Every structure is written in C-alpha cells, then in structure tokens.
Amino acid sequence: MRIGELARCTGVSERSLRYYEQEGLLSARRTPGGHREYTEAAVARVRRIQELYAAGLCSSKIAKLLPCMRDSDGRPSRTADECLVSELTVERARIDRMIRDLQRSRALLDTVIEAASQG
Amino acid sequence: MRIGELARCTGVSERSLRYYEQEGLLSARRTPGGHREYTEAAVARVRRIQELYAAGLCSSKIAKLLPCMRDSDGRPSRTADECLVSELTVERARIDRMIRDLQRSRALLDTVIEAASQG
DNA sequence: CTTGAATCTGACACTGACGTCAACTTTTAC
C-alpha cells in the first residue's frame, strides 16, 4: 500500500504521514525507487496516532508509548520502563483533568443552548 | 484591582489578560493615566475564559458565547441567536467526540501503565 | 520632587502539527 492509498483510507494527509515517519511514529519499507510501502497494519497505527494526538500527547511521547502497546498484529514489543511510566502517569492525570474540564464546558454550552430554545 | 493582582490571583499572565481584552473577552475601566482597573467579577470571568479555551473554543467563539452566560454578578445580557446556537451545537458535538477520544486514550495509557507494573 | 515599582503599547519570537509549493524522480498506462 502506497502513501496515497493510506492517506485516503485513514483520512490523514500525505504530509502528515511523512511527518509521522520523520517523528519516528510510523515506518515503511521502500521500493527500489524510494517510494514508501505500507502494510495493512499501518492503517490501525495511523488511527491510533491520531487518537493520541487528539488526546494532547506530543510526537515524542507517542513515539515512546507506541512500542508498548499491543498492535493489531502483534504483542507489545516493549514494556514501559520506570521513567516512561511516570511520564504516562502525568499524562493520564492531565487527561483526567481535561475530561472534567470538557464536561464542565459542555454543561455551559448546554445551558446557553437550552436558554435560547426556551426563551 | 489592577492587572498584576488579577494575574496573580488567576494564575494567568498579564500578557494573556491584555490579549483577552484585545479579543473582546474581557473589559476593564481605565484610570485617568490609562491603567486597567478590574472588578472582582473579572476573576471568575478569566477562569471561565480559560475553561473554554481548554475546551478548544477559539477567541471569537468565546467572545460570542460569554454574553449569553450567567455571570457571577448578573443574568445573561443576551440570548444566543439562531446562528450562534447552531455554532454552539457543532462545538458541543466536537466536545462530545473529544471526551470519547480522551476516554479511549486514557484506557490505552492505563493498559500500558498496568502492564509495566505487573510484568 | 524624586525614585522605583507597576503598567502601557507595539513588535517580534516561539511552538508543533500540518499546508503548500517547487523541482525532481519513479511508477503506471497506453
């Protein structure tokens, strides 16, 4: 699978896919001519990367985290070391705060929307 | 209350407070010399602004939304019009998706953290 | 009146994921 197809079937731009490779999040075999060749597993991986970006993790954190996660076609290739675990624990706390904040903001929007539909 | 005090007691930088004013999110009376004078209500307002920023709304959305919310010292000065309601509904849907995504990512982190503490 | 702390405006820098364009090469289709 080449980059165009992967882009189409994940909805992620080619630019982003090359960026992911540059950041060490995604790898690809190369054709003799230098074109990227992706496996089917890349689709799930790209989706997962997007998910983690959306959760506010930066490239370097994702790069360290990915090898510790069970992939669609394999067991995790690594276990998180002590340092990574402490980083991830911090991220998890941040995510928890973020969820709480989003729920509050959602409630605020609800109030305004409801007030408009009533009044 | 001047800008330094407001910054200290909200934890938001003076730079950001001036930016909020520039974006129409926060207003202040001025002393004869031009220094900003904030009321007590500004503290709650700044916290609310930060909350909405954290929920991913941009300045212009927040600017339109704020007058429709009940403030600590007052009833909403406006009701959202049809256009704003539809924008807010879109934002609410985005927030809902974001919460779901965060919960998924949180679960992923949990799995990795737990695997490390077990194995 | 003077001094120092606080504030003012305006401009430029940064971050990080990604858009976009240029110039070139590889692959694909006929």
Added chain:
DNA sequence: GTAAAAGTTGACGTCAGTGTCAGATTCAAG
C-alpha cells in the same frame, strides 16, 4: 518510449495563544 499520475525531499508559511523585550508613561511612597 512517452506522457500522466503518483511519489520524493526540502523549504517556507500558517495559526493562535503566549513569552519576551524595548522604550515610554503612570502610580505610590518618601
């Protein structure tokens, strides 16, 4: 073999909120 389509690298631009610095002004205290 040739043209079109797809891919390559590299560089620079964007956005939005904020950091930071410079130079000028105002405020509070002695």
